[in-house]
Amino acid sequence: MLQYIKTAFKNSLVYGLGNISTKLIGFVLLPVYTSHLSVHEYGILAILEVSSQVIIGVFGLSLTYPFFRWYYDKEYIEKRRTMMFTCMITLALVCSILIFVAIILRRQISIILFGLDKYEILVVLLTLSASLQIIASIPSALMQLQQKSLLFSFSNIVQLLASLIITIFLVVWLNMNVIGIYIAQTIGGAVYLLILGRYIFKNIDFKFDIVLLRGMLAVSLPLVVSSFFNILIIVADRYVLRYLGHFADVGIYSLGFKIANTIYVFVVMSINLALTPIIYKIMDEPNNRRIYSKMMTYTGFIVMLCAIGVSLFGMELIKLLARNPEYWSAYKVVPFVALGIFLWMLRDISAIGLNISKKTKIVSMIVIIVSIFNLVVNAILISIFQVMGASYAFLLSQFVFLILTYLFSQKYYFVQYELGKILMMSICGVMIIFVSSLFNEYSIYIRLLMKVTMLVVFPVLLYLLNFFEPIELERIRGAWQKWRKPKNWVAEIKLFLK
Template sequence: MSKGSELFKNTLILGLGSLSAQIVGFVLLPFYTHALAMDEFGFVDLMTVAFTLAVPVLTLQIHMASFRFLVDARSSVEEQRQIVTNTLILLALFLVLVVVGTAGLWLLFRPEHVLLVVGVGICMALLQNFGQISRGLGFNLYYAVSNIITAVVTLVGALIFVGTFHWAVTGVFSALIIANGLGALYLVVALRMWTLVRPSLRSKNVCKSMLAYSIPLIPHGISWWVNNVADRVMISFFLGTGANGIYAASAKFVTVLNAPNSMFMMSWAESASVNLKSPDRNEFFSNVANSALKLFGSGGLVLIAGMPLLFQLMISDEYSGGLVVVPMLVVGVVINVLAGIYDAVYVAKMQSRRVMVTSLLGAIVNLTLNILLIPLIGILGAATATTISFGVVAVVRAWDTRRVVRIRYNLRDVMALIVASVCVIVNFYLGTLFWNNVALAVAMIFAVTLNRDYVLMAWSKLRTRNC
């Protein structure tokens, strides 16, 4: 199987889980915006995105080390057992410390929902770490199935706890605890995790090596959180949680691109690690980068053109003010895809400190611009700050990694995307609903034409399976 085909296959498999989460997210978005008060929805969104910071940081990013080390240990069962054993030992230690700290916090201050919040965090940590073990061992399908289970149970739990029992915020968190817990339990059974654990293989040296790789990723994790989540915190601080609810409703739609971006980056990190030393790495990396730019760039245009119609169909009128930030958020996601291409080079070279430095730079830019722009132009300032910070990270990483791999972009495709983007975005802000629908149809034709090779490949595979 060719390198490109292997990457395409892994991306499709990982996409099964991301697609299920995406569908559930779209189903729950109008449900939550109607079932929860605006402040409640803003609080739930703020807490949910906060988990993306707390879980990796409190577990010292050990899931990233387990994945990367397991990729290199696929030919040795004994090495796999040693890595898994020491990963779980470290994870158990971190979670015990979290529980002890939370118990003290609860006894002193009794903050609202703290036990539920911690319960969600623990279950997410288990699912995240077991999922990366599954990926590191090469079982991407198990990883995808666990995400599907989590998504479906989240949907059912939310409908029951929030829709039927009217538990509001408590119902949302209860559904997340059960869903993530069941997803983690599935991976334990599917991987037969007990066969991979050997207490006799515990090793301080292995733990030190894994922590030496993962700890420098903590600032990267914090920086990633700042670049992706600080806008919500800043909006809540300057404008209130109600404004964050409006912003969050718009940002949820952009996850149409974020979800496939996440699954692509997971597959790409594995392929980059395997192929970085190959003699044709420049051509391979350039092909992947150009393909990603075309897929996500044209997909972003379709999303922007279709947003006015989607907002009318799915979102309560009180959230309509969030529509203005969509183009900027979409541009940010596309730029972040390119930054992720270069990020995989650092992962492949195990240069976690360089990931940290570039991410910190982006975080500083993001925080500074958020503080300057949100008081001036509201939620649009937050989207602008995030997009500019992604651009800074992408440019710096492209410059820094040029000594390892040279990525060249197809100028014709880049110019076509720029011209099409200007036309679609101008029409988005100035056009009527009729012209927005026309733009949507044109954007879809443009996307299919620009990615015709992949459309034909997917069609060919579909026909072959049906024959």
């Protein structure tokens, strides 16, 4: 079990580097965005970003799911290269139709999204950028399956640099604002595919298998509906804020959400990228359920620690990244979204049973129920609490999502998760976040000192509550002995990556 955990952790670090590189641009450029975009314009950018998620979720046809699921299936080992080609051609055709429709209906779509028709060019750029991401999803999935973590990281880092340089040039020097941002994203997506061109051609046979595609679509299409509603759970708050409030409200909430969402982007997604192949690879091994249980405990600890850190220093981060005081109230959103992401991660792990037992209809049912609940709760809470209402709705919806997923997953594929430890770390985390919020009115020096202290208190408190097992404490001590001397870091890293 420890070998699987070590492999997952190692791949998480390398995948994390690549995954961070693709998402880091939005974080690194926050000072540029907040200094060159008004809160209103940042709200427009936020609507574009969530619309991109909807497009990718729906028109990606969820083909990466059967691609992952069938790659290790003995029946399809000889058809892997054909599967790759068939998936990419199908998505390229879908995206071509999507772009054509977007060009024809750009005025109408602009009015629906923004209330004005002057953003037609943004509609087209949004569609182009999303289409490139859809097509790239298949080679990205293949790199994960083949554990080509270094190639994954390299290609994403180059994409980051291309997008970063072009964005700064277009936004800072040419004052193209939101249009410049999406031109840069589109070019970055094209660069990513060009870099992977040789890798793609090495892993495809130029053979389109319609029978294979039908089988994959039979599995994936039911997931498209659930994918749409799943994304709606995440983005509905921005749309409801747009229609019940103003673009400025969307901008403030989106900044707070983006700060908290760094946990999901930089940590949870990296862990998922590493764990997903392992989850399916060990699903027939005798001790797999024990490993799944530990996956939830360990990832839960990591994500809760990150949630505490981001919540504690959310105010300082936002003031550092956004010099415009109009953005500063966004820090209030951060703790609720961060805790929601912790619940989101627990739900991802608890869904292992439903995925292994192929209960896609159950997954779809849960997602649809939660998305409707989320939409209703957002409408109610936003109308009462405005921006903060959206953060309350996000946390509440993620809690309901977790409970439903856990109950149904356990019914079809029971795993003895360490619920006592999960509850323990949850209560401790919430208490620390609440107590730390009381220091926000103090001077920055006292505030930072107290918050750093509270962050250290979390693992210490868990230790006092006997959260860690003896073998885990032994491993922690061993790791400390290895890594406490900086002069040994190079040798240890080389040994770790072997």
